[in-house]
Amino acid sequence: MEDVIMEWTREKRYLPYNQWSAEKLLDLQAKAANSPAQMHYHLHPISGLVNDPNGFSYFNGEYHLFYQSYPFGAVHGLKSWWHFKSSDLVHWENLGLAVKPDCKADSHGAYSGSAMQIGDRLFLMYTGNHRDENWIRTPYQIGAWMDKNGNVSDKHVLFEKPANITEHFRDPQIIKKNGHYYAILGAQDQAEKHGHIDVWKSDNLTDWHELGFLHFTDQTMGYMIECPNIVNVDGKAVAIFCPQGLDQQVANYRNIYPNMYVIADQADFEKTQLINPGKLHNLDEGFDVYASQAFNAPDGKAYVISWVGLPDTTYPTDNEEWANCLSQVKELSIKDGKLLQQPVSSIKSLRGQEEQTNSQLIKEKTNGQYELAMTIKAGQNGKLYLAASDDLSQNVTLSFDTAKGSLTLDRSHNAQSVSEKYGQTRSILLKQDADLKLDIFVDHSLIEVFVNDGEHVLTGRFFNDPDKQKICFDHKIDYTGQFWKMKTILFKVKAIKNGSKTHRCS
Amino acid sequence: MEDVIMEWTREKRYLPYNQWSAEKLLDLQAKAANSPAQMHYHLHPISGLVNDPNGFSYFNGEYHLFYQSYPFGAVHGLKSWWHFKSSDLVHWENLGLAVKPDCKADSHGAYSGSAMQIGDRLFLMYTGNHRDENWIRTPYQIGAWMDKNGNVSDKHVLFEKPANITEHFRDPQIIKKNGHYYAILGAQDQAEKHGHIDVWKSDNLTDWHELGFLHFTDQTMGYMIECPNIVNVDGKAVAIFCPQGLDQQVANYRNIYPNMYVIADQADFEKTQLINPGKLHNLDEGFDVYASQAFNAPDGKAYVISWVGLPDTTYPTDNEEWANCLSQVKELSIKDGKLLQQPVSSIKSLRGQEEQTNSQLIKEKTNGQYELAMTIKAGQNGKLYLAASDDLSQNVTLSFDTAKGSLTLDRSHNAQSVSEKYGQTRSILLKQDADLKLDIFVDHSLIEVFVNDGEHVLTGRFFNDPDKQKICFDHKIDYTGQFWKMKTILFKVKAIKNGSKTHRCS
DSSP states (O other), rough: OOOHHHHHHHHHHTTTGGGHHHHHHHHHHHHHHHTTTTOOOOOSSSSEEEEEEEEEEETTTTEEEEEEEEETTSSSSSSSEEEEEEESSSEEEEEEEEEOOGGGGGOOOEEEEEEEEETTTEEEEEEEEEEEEOOOOOEEEEEEOOTSSSSSEEEEEEEETTTEEEEEEEEEEEEEEETHHHHHHEETTTTTEEEEEEEESSSSSSSEEEEEEBBOOOOOOOOOOEEEEEETTTTEEEEEEEEOOOOOOTTTSSSSOOOOOOESSSSETTTTTTESSSOOEEOOOOSEEEEEEEETTTTTTTEEEEESSTTTTTOGGGGGGGGGGEEOOOEEETTTEEEEEEEEEGGGGGSSSSSSOOOOOOOOOOOEEEEEEEEEOOEEEEEEEEEOOTTTSEEEEEEETTTTTEEEEEOOOOOOSSSSGGGGGEEEEEETOOOOEEEEEESSSEEEEEETTTTEEEEEOOOOOOOOOEEEEEOOOOEEEEEEEEEEOEEEEOOOOOOOOBBOOO | OHHHHHHHHHHHTTGGGGGSHHHHHHHHHHHHHHOEEEEEEOOSSSSSSEEEEEEEEEEEEEEEEEEEEETTSSSSSSOOEEEESSSSSEEEEEEEEEEOOGGGGGOOEEEEEEEEEETTEEEEEEEEEEEEEEEEEEEEEEEEEOOOTEEEEEEEEEEOOTHHHHHHHEEEEEEEEEEEEEEEEEEEEOOOOOOOEEEEESSSSSSEEEEEEEEEOOOOOOEEEEEEEEEEEEEEEEEEEETTOOOTTOOOSSSSSEEEEEEEEEEEEETTEEESOOOOSSSSSSSSSSEEEEEOOOSSOEEEEEEEOOTOOGGGGGTTTTTTTTOOEEEEEEETTTEEEOOOGGGGGEEEEEEOOSSSOOOOOOOOOEEEEEEOSSSOOOEEEEOOOOTSSOOOOEEEEEETTEEEETTOOSSSSSSSGGOOOEEEETTTTEEEEEEEEETTTTTEEEEEETTTEEEEEEEEOOOOOOESSSSOEEEEEEEEOOOOOOOOOOOOOOOOSSSOOO
């Protein structure tokens, strides 16, 4: 892998797309398609690297989603938005590259942002990353319009950073409330270099002014907040964000950077505060979730989708020149003051024949692509091995104690390890002497574990030999379970008018 | 469209893939994906132009298929093989570019050929197109091996053309019979410049010798035969081939070039003859079928798939920079001495909810992607309008007379026409005073009409405005019908070992 990484000079990472060869791209696409680690029912790279979900929205009667794409390798190079759409949040249509870094304001990357239908077009609001000849960065907040035919046009700079904010000023989420438009952005202040959520306002999408930093805690939110989102969930305001460098005394986390959430009674943007905010919690208690993006659909439902990948982190598939994927879409709700994340109901449309499985050996072999739902009766402890070799030496392990109340996801016995310095296990505490309900989704090198109807989610990548597919308990366990092979998702092609996907901005 | 064509100099068409930009390819892929004319349940271009199906075979427990691909536009430029696989002949996995023109013998195109599993690898046999600095063409017959991971290696020249054959010597089909390997190729003789099927033999796939031209008719087979195939169908030998320039007195056809078949008792390759051959028939009686490729699966079944497109023909989508598609796979059988072509049974897995439809107005609107099965009672005549505008002025028409016994496919009222000089209608004669059974598959700009359980097939492209979707009869007709929306096919990603798709040959 080393050699691959060594090659990536700054010049190469920011080489314009028209200076890469089509032959290279064709080879990269074939590599990504043929990789044994590739996801089959989650959004994954067509080639190269994907990171943040962007522009998650409802437009023209369908759900739209973009992701940050660097098509030419497993590095964070010159970024674009790649476009997908869906009628059910499970089956996605691949509509290809949609927003390219093709004007001065986004010359070094069409970075993350959000989208909202306004009139009969989709308004895209994102951060343009510009660097000058001395590599000094200037972030521009850009607006653009996408029509029903997927044509992106009229890119224009909405506003630049205020003097009190450093170059770290990005990831706008546009929100409409009481007839006004608001945007919340991740920001680092000049004075103390702390992380903030900065609130802006506009009544016409053209003239924007800053309202100031959002107050929702007295604690320091590390040195930078990335990817802030605020959504309405069952009458509450839930803020989801990534406070980089957060003190682990403020909120405990194990990953290199956390993806946190806070539940408040409501968000008062005019007063730049969350009303009665709770404390910080990890959105996901596994290994690899970051930059999650949430939005409220017209029916009021709140959905979130996560990048399964972390900044400043390498993965074994880097040597195949592709990296990362997105999580499945999770529906948000609040129960007893707790945030629940659950699979959308249409995920069931991917299930094959239901297979009952109540023995110690669950599957001798699988195709690496399945859902396993089980209820483990109270008062037991043991290990569930997944993606395991016959002698169980290679595996992904879920260790549970339904007496004391704990669950641990362990990837220390993978064939190839990831981020060892941040630990190879993730543990959560559960109610004592209670049944444990697990809904486990495995997609080749991805595992998503939904615990007790979404009270906890543990998401992680794992890298075992593709033929290691055994699923079993370490000893006889009292449980009930169902197993489904999962279908590969469809990348439908939507019939829309032909036209260039982007227009250079003037 | 003119301007697009004008651009295509020889230099541009044969530009190496590494001299095209990735940005251009990304734009072409998005264009192809977003075209309103794009097929959704037939194999179609990921970008650019597709032509002949290649290497249709059964390997490692699955069906494999390649097509001729020129990824950079709607012209016949530098060709490669693009790879798909399937477990049911309906849902295909897109495995990307597999055989590139990357050695001297195929420097100007990895042209058409066939494939056969030998041992645990797939043997590919195809024509390498080489041109020298004076643009003099030399055809090389090439062998290569593909492993289970999709890696193509060990390209080597098997044999060159004999002195009595011109530069037109291509499209080998490899056949195993009585423990020997045979290859049949399309050829033009030096002396008379007539079309032939040339037979070669090998016992080790390395040493090949010519047996001579296959005798199956006393008539002249035009100036060149392309894409010859011989398959066993219900105990008969069926030869499928494309005799370019065939005298229409020998066999009537209306397209620029015909795709014909002959049924014989058997093929005697040693004696280079078909035993008791019948006369020539059009394989398809529509507008756009050519270069069909057939093979016998291990279970003995004979399958054929066709290029839906014609040489020296332009289509309206050329100005979107993509062109053509493949037909659905058709299963061959013989009944009362007649060749039948029927959809494979698994095509039913694409059907949505069955909708009964027995009125004059069948559908006010569709999504352009459906199957319509009907039986029109004897003794009537009328018109069935498909893809029609509300006033019926724009349409595709099936005119039928179940009294006199005739059926006509008419695309003269399309928004954009194709190959007008070869006529805008195709007609067939049927049994008089008999019920007419139609199984009609429409996929946006493609129609396939199976008549009376596959006694006739009429295939064609049509180009109406995407919103023209009405289906109705011109007056009240006594018939029974079922309608199904068809699902978009899955391009599954197969999990196989990573590796470069091709190796340069030595």
